[in-house]
Amino acid sequence: MLSIVDLLAAKTLDLDLAAYLMARISTGASFMVGSVPGGAGKTTVMCALLNFVPIDVRLIAATPQAVHNAAKAPPWVCYVCHEIGSGAYFAYLWAGALQRYCRLFECGHMLATNLHADDPEQAKDQICGVNDVPTDHFNRFELLVFLRIDGDYVKMDRWIEEVYSGDGSSGQTLAFRASEEKRIGPGDRHYLADSQYVAACRDFLETMPGNVRTIEQTRRNVVEFLKQHPSRRTQLTDRS
Numbered sequence: 001m002l003s004i005v006d007l008l009a010a011k012t013l014d015l016d017l018a019a020y021l022m023a024r025i026s027t028g029a030s031f032m033v034g035s036v037p038g039g040a041g042k043t044t045v046m047c048a049l050l051n052f053v054p055i056d057v058r059l060i061a062a063t064p065q066a067v068h069n070a071a072k073a074p075p076w077v078c079y080v081c082h083e084i085g086s087g088a089y090f091a092y093l094w095a096g097a098l099q100r101y102c103r104l105f106e107c108g109h110m111l112a113t114n115l116h117a118d119d120p121e122q123a124k125d126q127i128c129g130v131n132d133v134p135t136d137h138f139n140r141f142e143l144l145v146f147l148r149i150d151g152d153y154v155k156m157d158r159w160i161e162e163v164y165s166g167d168g169s170s171g172q173t174l175a176f177r178a179s180e181e182k183r184i185g186p187g188d189r190h191y192l193a194d195s196q197y198v199a200a201c202r203d204f205l206e207t208m209p210g211n212v213r214t215i216e217q218t219r220r221n222v223v224e225f226l227k228q229h230p231s232r233r234t235q236l237t238d239r240s
Contacts, residue, residue, distance in 0.1 A: 003218040004048045005208060012045065012147075013160045016183070017176055019202035022142055023193045024165070025052040026201070026226060030110050031143035032084075034117040039159040040147045042114035043082070049145075050112060051219045053078050057110060061091040067101045070109065079104055081113035084127065089100050095131055102127070102137035112142065120144055120164050120172055140168045142192070148178075165190050197229065 002010075004018055013021075025031060033046045050059060054076070062081040062198055070079065081101055082091035093101050093113075104111060117123035123144060127133045148161040161179060164172035173190040176183045186195035204225045212221055 001047055001215045002044050003213060003215050004051060004205070005103070005218055007045065007048050008205070012041065012158055015202055015206055015216070017163065018074040018205055019158065019198050020175075020183075020193060021049060021143065021145075022162070022201040022205065022222075023198040025049055026054055026109055026222075027193075027197075028054060028057075030078075030105070030168075031112055031145060032123065032141050033114040033145045033147065034119075034123055035147040035149070036116050036118045036122075037149055038116075039156075040149045042147060045115045045145065045147065045160070046080075046112060047215070050078070050080065051215060051222055053110065053112075055223055062101055062111075062113070063092060064093070064097045064100075067093070067097060067104065070104050070107060073107075073109070076106045076110070078112055079184050081111070082115055084115035084131075085199060099234045100214045102133045102140075105137055105140040118146055119162070130228050136169075139166060139171050142166050142168050142172070143173050147211055165192055167168035167192055190233065201225075 007013055008015065008018060031049060033042045035042050043084040053059065057076045059078050059080055062079040067079065079101065080091065081093045082089070084098060085092045086094040101111065115123060115126060117126055124138055125176050128135055128138050142165065144164040145160055146162040148159060150157045159178060161177065162174065164186065165175035166172035174182070175190060184191050208221060212218055
């Protein structure tokens, strides 16, 4: 498994985007990662971003049984759907199971997943059109992250091409596009993050010790950073 440190080194994303995603996810933003081609790195990016979840949020694989039992779970759980898909694989969700999964927003839980989609329209069509998930549940995914790939398996470049951001109520708006160097800033109403906190996240990532590389090492450092910003936990509580 690759960490955010690995993804920065591979230029899958840059420091500014990593800091913004860290600031949003560490305060409770649910997210999905999309790309149509297989092997684009959807699961890799999703897992690296899960390193940013708040300290007191547990990760639970969103199997149909876990989703069924979620009403009994304490708040502040992040249910991870390994992929939105109809395959009979572990923590893949489709149809009724996917609908129940997305209803977990109503219980105050975080959700993280990935799917074969290249843009919000494809993602929404697959989730709401094909699977009859209500639009207001789709809107609760506050970050939509879309990857692109170039090359072949001998030498393949993978990068985050677009990020869409929302407040969980009225849909997501383009926040970043790599090919146009477009990115929203603190003055934009869709930024939805404290600029000082984003700057602190950037400083943290930029000064990560050189011996930190793995998922486990990265998470330990993230936890120590989040302990220094306890007020950010209240933003997660407000989402319920």
